[in-house]
Amino acid sequence: MTRAILTDIEGTTSSISFVKDVLFPYARRALPGFVAKRGREPAVRKWLDQVATENGGMCDDAMIVEVLQGWIDQDRKHTALKALQGMIWADGYRSVDFTAHIYEDAANALQAWKVEGLPLYVYSSGSVPAQRLFFCHSDAGDLTGLFSGWFDTEAGGKREAASYRHIVDAIGREAGDVLFLSDVVEELDAAREAGLGTVLLDRREDYPEPRVGDATHGHTRVESFADIVLLR
Numbered sequence: 001m002t003r004a005i006l007t008d009i010e011g012t013t014s015s016i017s018f019v020k021d022v023l024f025p026y027a028r029r030a031l032p033g034f035v036a037k038r039g040r041e042p043a044v045r046k047w048l049d050q051v052a053t054e055n056g057g058m059c060d061d062a063m064i065v066e067v068l069q070g071w072i073d074q075d076r077k078h079t080a081l082k083a084l085q086g087m088i089w090a091d092g093y094r095s096v097d098f099t100a101h102i103y104e105d106a107a108n109a110l111q112a113w114k115v116e117g118l119p120l121y122v123y124s125s126g127s128v129p130a131q132r133l134f135f136c137h138s139d140a141g142d143l144t145g146l147f148s149g150w151f152d153t154e155a156g157g158k159r160e161a162a163s164y165r166h167i168v169d170a171i172g173r174e175a176g177d178v179l180f181l182s183d184v185v186e187e188l189d190a191a192r193e194a195g196l197g198t199v200l201l202d203r204r205e206d207y208p209e210p211r212v213g214d215a216t217h218g219h220t221r222v223e224s225f226a227d228i229v230l231l232r
């Protein structure tokens, strides 16, 4: 029985191209100015120092920026990068440089589930502040009120079963009562290993080649939130 929904963002509620073609380039461009302006603030320095330490103790901010830009190019889901990206995107949303993409079917289903009393949670590699900004400034308006909780990689990696066990504990549910929605089969594999229900979002806009047969890893596959059937 589904008593709570846990959803991914990129490729699930929202398009991969918005993240790759709008958010990431914005952060890449703004990074040098951001580090020059705010690099001494403890909340920023903490993450820059972590990157420096993990890269042999480099002490030059310009080198740290280069490492971070390389990580953006590789789509690394590193907690420090994600935290810094979230701070940079705050400026973009504030100055209305962009709004966050959300598929209409996702916005509609999330709103309907909320009305039905189903608690909704987010689990994304984007930092929790970035997730809040994302749904606050979405194409469908401020959707933050729909969600009862937010999880990022501070809960653990999205391809590790332990992360899902931690989240299920944190929200006070049985694993089997939580349905996890994602576009990434390895994330769904980890969630299933932890006992959660799983649905693979396989959107044509994001994945031109349908993932069928073995490619679904046995997860229920849908092309839209409108096709998700909840066990009641």
Ligand SMILES: CSCCC(=O)C(=O)COP(=O)(O)O
Binding pocket: 008, 009, 010, 011, 019, 023, 077, 082, 085, 123, 124, 125, 126, 127, 130, 131, 134, 158
């Ligand atoms: C919500 S912040 C923008 C998305 C992001 O940075 C990201 O890495 C998305 O990863 P996801 O786990 O939502 O696929």
Ligand SMILES: [Mg+2]
Binding pocket: 008, 009, 010, 011, 012, 182, 183, 184
């Ligand atoms: Mg995703």
